[in-house]
Each structure stands twice: as C-alpha cells, then as structure tokens.
Amino acid sequence: MMVNEKLAIIDLGTNTFHLLLVESSKCKIGFEVLYRERHYVLLAEGGIDTISDSSMQRAKSAIDAFQNVLSNYKDMELVIVGTEALRVATNGNLINIYSKEHLSSVPHIISGNREAELIFKGNKLIVSADHTPYLIMDIGGGSTEFILVDDNHIILSKSYPLGVTKIYNAFNDTDPISVQAISSIESHIENQLSDMTEVVKGYNLNCLIGASGSFEVLSEVLTGNIPQQELVNISLADFEKLSMKVISSSIDERRDIKGIPENRVKFIQVAFIMMRKIIDMYPPDQIGVSPFAIKEGLISEWLTK
Numbered sequence: 001m002m003v004n005e006k007l008a009i010i011d012l013g014t015n016t017f018h019l020l021l022v023e024s025s026k027c028k029i030g031f032e033v034l035y036r037e038r039h040y041v042l043l044a045e046g047g048i049d050t051i052s053d054s055s056m057q058r059a060k061s062a063i064d065a066f067q068n069v070l071s072n073y074k075d076m077e078l079v080i081v082g083t084e085a086l087r088v089a090t091n092g093n094l095i096n097i098y099s100k101e102h103l104s105s106v107p108h109i110i111s112g113n114r115e116a117e118l119i120f121k122g123n124k125l126i127v128s129a130d131h132t133p134y135l136i137m138d139i140g141g142g143s144t145e146f147i148l149v150d151d152n153h154i155i156l157s158k159s160y161p162l163g164v165t166k167i168y169n170a171f172n173d174t175d176p177i178s179v180q181a182i183s184s185i186e187s188h189i190e191n192q193l194s195d196m197t198e199v200v201k202g203y204n205l206n207c208l209i210g211a212s213g214s215f216e217v218l219s220e221v222l223t224g225n226i227p228q229q230e231l232v233n234i235s236l237a238d239f240e241k242l243s244m245k246v247i248s249s250s251i252d253e254r255r256d257i258k259g260i261p262e263n264r265v266k267f268i269q270v271a272f273i274m275m276r277k278i279i280d281m282y283p284p285d286q287i288g289v290s291p292f293a294i295k296e297g298l299i300s301e302w303l304t305k
Contacts, residue, residue: 004075004076004077005023005024006021006022006023006024006034006073006075006076006077007021007022007023007024007031007076007077007078007079007298007299007302008020008021008070008073008076008077008078008079009021009022009078009079009080009081009295009298009299010066010078010079010080010081010103010107011081011083011294011295012059012080012081012082012083012085012086012095012099012107013083013084013085013140013141014043014044014048014083014084014085014140014141014142014143014163014165015040015041015042015043015044015140015141015163015164015165015267016038016039016040016041016141016213017038017039017041017059017062017063017066018036018037018038018295019035019036019037019038019065019066019069019070020033020035020036020295020299021033021034021035021036021069021073021076022034022299024303029125029126029229030125030299030300030303031299031303033228034073035069037065037066037069039058039061039062039065040058040263040264041055041058041059041062042055042058042141042165042263043055043059043085043086043089043141043142044084044085044141044142044163044165044166044169045165047169048084048085048088048089048142048163048165048166048169049088049089049090050089050090050091051085051089051091051092051094051095056091056094056095059095059098060095060098063095063098063099063102063103064102066103067102067103070103077302078103078105079108079298079302080099080103080105080106080107080108081107081108081109081110081294081298082095082096082107082108082109082110083109083110083112083115083140083142083143083294084112084140084141084142084143084161084163085141085142086107086109087109087111087112087142088142092109095107096109111159112143112145112158112159112160113157113158113159115138115140115143115145115159115294116138116145116146116147116157116158116159117157117297118293118294118297118298118301119136119138119145119147119211119292119293119294119297120136120147120149120154120157120297121296121297121300121301122211122292122293122294122295122296122297122298122299122300123136123147123209123211123290123292123293123296123297124152124300125292125296125299125300126229126230126231126290126292127149127209127231127288127290129151129152130206131206131207131209131231131288132149132150132151132152132206133148133149133150133151133155133203133204133205133206134148134149134205134206134207134208134209134284134288135147135148135149135200135205135207135208135209135278135282135284136148136149136209136210136211136290137208137209137210137211137215137275137278138210138211138212138213138293138294139162139163139164139210139213139214139215139271139274139275140163140164140213141163141164141165141166141267142161142163142165142166143159143160143161143162143163144159144160144162144163144274145157145158145159145160145211146158146159146160146193146196148196148199148200148203150203155199155203156196156199156200158195158196160192160193160196161192162188162189162192162274164214164267164268164270164271164274165267167185167188167270167274168266168267168270170188171184171185171188172270175250175251176248176249176250176253177247177269182247182273185270185273185274185277186273186277189274189277189278189281190277190281193281197281197282200281200282201282205282205283205284205285206284206285206286207284207285207286207287207288208278208279208282208284208286208287208288209231209287209288209289209290210275210287210288210289210290211290211292211293212290212291212292212293213271213293214264214268214271214272214275215275215289215290216289216291217259217260217261217264217268217271218234218239218242218272218275218287218289219232219234219289220259220260221242221257221258221259221260222234222238222239222242222259224259226291227289227290227291228291229291230291231288231289231290232288232289233286233287233288233289234286234287234288234289235286235287236279236284236286236287239275239276239279239287240276242272243272243275243276245257246260246268246269246272247269247272247273247276249269251265251266254268254269
C-alpha cells in the first residue's frame with residue numbers, strides 16, 4: 001500500500017528534464033496530474049562523454065525551477081531518475097551533487113533496460129490488448145528503447161545507443177542533411193538493431209507505438225494536439241508525407257512547420273529518419289502516439305505498492 005497519495009517524479013533525460021506531480025484517483029488509469037513542467041537541457045549537445053558548461057547550467061536552472069515548484073507542495077513522495085547522459089558522462093556526478101543539495105535527493109541512475117521496463121509499464125496503462133502485437137519505441141537524446149509485446153507479454157525489451165543527439169553529432173554534415181548522411185544513419189540503425197530484427201521479423205506488427213518526446217511532435221504537427229492520457233492514431237500515409245518534408249528540410253524550414261517546438265527543431269530531423277527506418281524495417285499496420293513513458297511506469301509501480 002502506498003504511503004503517500006501524491007507523487008513527484010523528476011526524469012533527468014539527456015535532452016529534457018521533466019517534473020510530473022500526480023495524485024492517486026479512482027479514474028481509469030489510477031492517477032490525476034496535478035502539475036507538469038519540462039526544460040530542454042540538451043546535456044549531450046557538445047558530446048555525451050562530458051556535459052558542457054552551458055548544458056550544465058541549463059540542468060542546474062531546471063533543478064532550481066523544480067525546487068521552487070516542489071516548495072509549494074506538502075506530503076509528497078519524490079522519485080528522481082537519471083538516464084543515458086548521467087550513465088556515461090564523466091562529470092554527470094556534478095548534477096547528482098546539485099540535486100542532493102537543492103532537492104535533498106540523489107537521482108537513481110537507471111540502466112537502459114530498466115528504462116525499457118518502465119516504458120512498458122507506463123504504456124500498459126493505456127494500450128489495450130487489441131493493439132498486439134505491438135512495438136513500443138521511445139526515442140531519447142542518448143538512447144532509444146524498444147519493447148515488443150504480444151498478448152500482453154514482453155517478447156523483447158532492450159535499450160540501444162541510438163539517441164538523436166548522439167546520431168546528429170556523429171552523422172550530420174550539412175544543412176539540409178545530405179543523402180549520404182541519411183544513408184549512413186539508416187545503415188547504422190540497421191546494424192545496431194540486427195539482434196532485434198531476428199526477433200521482430202517473426203511477428204506481423206499491428207502497431208508501432210511511439211512513446212512521448214519526438215512522437216508527440218508528430219502528433220502535434222498532424223493533429224494539432226499532444227495526447228494527454230490516450231493513444232492518438234496516425235495514418236502511415238500521413239506519416240510518410242510529413243517525414244519526407246521534415247527529413248529534406250533545413251533548420252530554418254523546420255522552424256516554419258507549425259507544431260515543431262523551437263527546442264526540437266535541431267534534432268527532430270534525425271528522429272524522423274529513425275521513425276521512417278523502423279517503419280521500413282518492421283512494417284506496422286498503424287502508428288499510435290502515446291504520452292506515457294518512464295514517468296508513468298514509475299507511477300504504475302507506485303500505484304501497486
């Protein structure tokens with residue numbers, strides 16, 4: 001049984017820091033959102049091995065903002081998790097120290113496979129068995145997680161070092177990106193996922209479920225909305241048309257596409273290359289955009305304590 005009826009989650013991602021405050025409820029998914037806030041910190045902007053001074057300052061400013069919000073709430077359990085950048089950056093411990101000083105809590109640095117586990121648990125709250133077999137894809141700045149599900153059972157769950165910031169730094173050459181760079185990115189994805197391909201090829205996917213982040217941009221551009229507590233269906237034809245536009249665009253042209261936030265303009269092109277390649281490798285019948293990922297997985301575990 002949960003000790004508190006309110007939970008605060010801070011997700012220290014490679015590109016984005018999130019704060020989510022929830023309260024348990026009797027609604028279908030078991031909780032209601034009290035408050036949410038996000039900050040684009042871009043920890044790997046100068047390379048993921050060492051967090052740059054400017055990225056570190058953005059991280060500290062985000063933690064300061066979260067501290068200010070949390071000071072207005074009482075009797076709230078706090079959970080902080082860190083992902084790829086904090087797993088590998090040589091100076092990531094500076095963020096841990098700052099968090100301890102300002103939030104009185106040190107982040108739990110979780111593994112990529114633990115990320116995948118939480119993403120699955122979060123999506124189970126809103127994804128019905130009608131969608132199976134389905135493949136969940138969560139594109140991050142430092143890594144991307146995949147979970148293959150059939151009949152509510154995990155067939156494969158794994159994290160790969162395919163973050164958009166990592167790929168951008170390694171392959172982006174011109175603006176707009178060159179055909180050669182796109183081909184190199186696609187080959188890199190195919191090589192990285194060779195073990196997963198052996199598993200997924202045995203299933204006819206009903207749905208590719210994109211978990212939050214870059215997929216929310218897809219939803220906002222095509223529908224004008226970001227999902228809150230439900231799946232949004234995107235047709236393959238609509239995705240293909242938009243992906244061609246985004247992938248061939250310059251940074252300035254992407255700024256003119258309604259629904260792409262300024263802070264995602266730089267890296268969203270790589271995300272669309274990744275989405276398109278996965279759809280080509282493992283063709284689904286449909287695309288679903290889910291707002292749930294790591295944070296909601298933590299909520300699911302909290303609700304069942």
